[in-house]
Amino acid sequence: MKMKYLVLLALFTCVGNSFAQQTPASKQTEAITIVGATAHLGNGEIIENSLIIFEDGKITQVMDATATKMQYRGRIIEAEGKHVYPGFIAPNATLGLVEIDAVRATDDEDEIGSMLPHIRSLIAYNAESKLVESMRPNGVLMGQIVPRGGTISGTSSIVQFDAWNWEDAVIKEDDGLHINWPSSFTRGRWWAGEDPGIKPSEDYQEDLLELEEFFTSAKAYLAGNNKKTNLAYDAMKNVFTGDKRVYIHVDGKKEILDAIDFKQKQEIEHLVIVGGYEAHKAIEELKENNISVLVQRPHDQPNSEDHDYDFPYKLAGILHNKGVLVALESSGSMERMNTRNLPFYAGTAGAYGLGKEEALKLITSNTAKILGIDDMVGTLEKGKTATLFISEGDALDMRGNILTHAFIQGREVSLETHQTELYQRYKEKYDSASK
Structure with missing residues (x-):
């Protein structure tokens, strides 16, 4: 009988998780440094080789990485060849x-x-x-x-x-x-x-x-x-x-x-x-x-x-x-x-x-x-909330809008959804069928 209840509990948990949204990200606990990306600041300006640091949910530095000797802080994300945008x-x-x-x-x-x-x-x-x-x-x-x-x-x-x-x-x-x-x-x-x-x-x-x-x-x-x-x-x-x-x-x-x-x-x-x-x-x-x-x-x-x-x-x-x-x-x-x-x-x-x-x-x-x-x-600017993302290419073009990281108030959020799960499910189906 005890085993029956455990099985039912596991079943309900799986069903519940299949319908629920992911758990919201935890509060930012360490500084994050994004280096090397082309930064689109949102005010019309671009920094080709950028250095962006944020901690406690706030942007603390936005600058040209080639013109500074500032020490990186916390977790480092190497983003050469990618693009970073305000949310x-x-x-x-x-x-x-x-x-x-x-x-x-x-x-x-x-x-x-x-x-x-x-x-x-x-x-x-x-x-x-x-x-x-x-x-x-x-x-x-x-x-x-x-x-x-x-x-x-x-x-x-x-x-x-x-x-x-x-x-x-x-x-x-x-x-x-x-x-x-x-x-x-x-x-x-x-x-x-x-x-x-x-x-x-x-x-x-x-x-x-x-x-x-x-x-x-x-x-x-x-x-x-x-x-x-x-x-x-x-x-x-x-x-x-x-x-x-x-x-x-x-x-x-x-x-x-x-x-x-x-x-x-x-x-x-x-x-x-x-x-x-x-x-x-x-x-x-x-x-x-x-x-x-x-x-x-x-x-x-x-x-x-x-x-x-x-x-x-x-x-x-x-x-x-x-x-x-x-x-x-x-x-x-x-x-x-x-x-x-x-x-x-x-x-x-x-x-x-x-x-x-x-x-x-x-x-x-x-x-x-x-x-x-x-x-x-609205912009990548010192003192503003760290709500931003990194894209593999041009985020205004559906061919380049491929996100690798996204942050809301400094918290790294999940980029998985029920749609990405379905995409992977059917991709595997047709990949296997073509072999």
Whole structure:
């Protein structure tokens, strides 16, 4: 009987391990020196033969190895011929909020209601998501976790991708409020007997008025002595003080200009456009109001027959070259699994008007600046958190993006996932079949 229980216990342990994420890495206990790699600093600069040292989770040295006699410290990683990068950052992601789209119990990206600034994505974040785990082998080591739905979706937070739970994962808690801007056009509902074409929305001005009234009511509530608590209005406090950024998800030129007008009326200090398909038509207004843009992923088709076939590839470069602070986001169809392609989106933008090192900024330093975490991450720089990785080749090219080491806050994290396990399993199968 005792043997039976031992066998069952072993079986349950094996099954549990097959479904669970790897155990998060332990805290860094010794200094690590990376020597000889080409360091892409994330700010447009390169050090061909670099020396990088980090300890206690912080970068302590970044320099040219040929120009220094500094003594190496702790564990030494010889990386000649390889490349080292700051960890890539995925903004506007729903990683950890949905595991399987078809299983409702695993879908926690949306809540019932329209004005939901008090909904916090962080507490719903699943640190053990297999999708989150699968980001790391491509160098995507951090992300902004954003709720969806409603006019005001809720509040996002920024996390790192190797944690026991959301408390351990958080880098910046409740960093921004997300607004889905109404569209000034609507598509006719053919099933209701309407013309299926696109026409001006009769509800647009009414939707804007509703949004403005919510902001006005929240200000009045916070300015008064209210005995009755309103959680939605309470959540707006940091927006009005400027401590919380406002991310407006919008694409059309008219809507972008209306959003800029909204920023001025509501005296919003930090506003970011998300998506921004027609942001190139409002460049001067964006610059005048110090508004950044998280550009939609470039691997897409143009939305207008008037646009070049490669317009989505060029959009980030057009905005960047005109002086707008730009980063890349990856929302859209199959967005969670496609987030791992973030470096390749940047590589495409680099090939269409930016160049590799400027394109790298779109997923490192620019993203960190837009999210307000550039004092911690985004570049390989003394004093910043040691969240970085070593790649055998160009990390913005899927042929060279082959990671050998990855570190989050100085901790060396596993690059194995359920996908790499399946790859090895079937590789062995077909290797043996070909012999």
